Amino acid sequence: MKLQRTTLILLLLALGLSGFVYFSEMNGKTQQQVQQEEKQKQQQIFSFQENDIQSLTINTKNLVINLERNQKSEKPKWLLTSPEKLPANDAIAAYLINLLVKGKSDRTLSVAADELKEFGLEPPQARIDIKLKNQKNRTLILGQTTYNKGSLYAQLGSTANKNGKINVLLVSKDFANAVNRELAEWKQPAQTTQPKPLPSLPQPTPEENK
Secondary structure: OHHHHHHHHHHHHHHHHHHHHHHHHHHHHHHHHHHHHHHHHOEEOOOOOHHHEEEEEEEEOOOEEEEEEOOOOOOOOEEEEEOOOEEEOHHHHHHHHHHHHHOEEOEEEEEOHHHHHHHOOOOOOEEEEEEEOOOOEEEEEEEEEOOOOOEEEEEEOOOOOOOOOEEEEEEEOHHHHHHOOOHHHHEOOOOOOOOOOOOOOOOOOOOOOO
């Protein structure tokens, strides 16, 4: 009887241990699923591609910049058409365009129109108007940074939803760095000429060394 009781106790312990391991693994899988769902919640800001963009207008508190795709040449890819007509800095333009094409929103808030001031969206710190090749227009309005300085409040267009609310997105704060620039930064940098090599000095002949 003692042997059977001991065997029964060991069996119950084994079942309890296997059950604990099973539920632990299930809990771990659940956490992984939650993390994947959180990633999936990150929504793409825009659905267009880089080649779809025809022109950009960047309106900040200090400057209005107009960029247009260069139809005649690949270099530079972008032209500055206002406030001056010059070749644009492709690297600076590409930085902003990459954010527009690949940027994602971590979260969306539904707020009333009179609450936009609280997010720095009325007036905004910047506005980006995008004209696509299919003649459609897109607008991204940039507000202030979040309380933890990790993201930036933004708004797609200015149209309210059916319920009268406006969607406020949380986007990368890199957008602020991309648009808040001096005019000189948007211009194509001047090409520096390579210095001419110095003429080589004549080598002395063996007779001169004597």
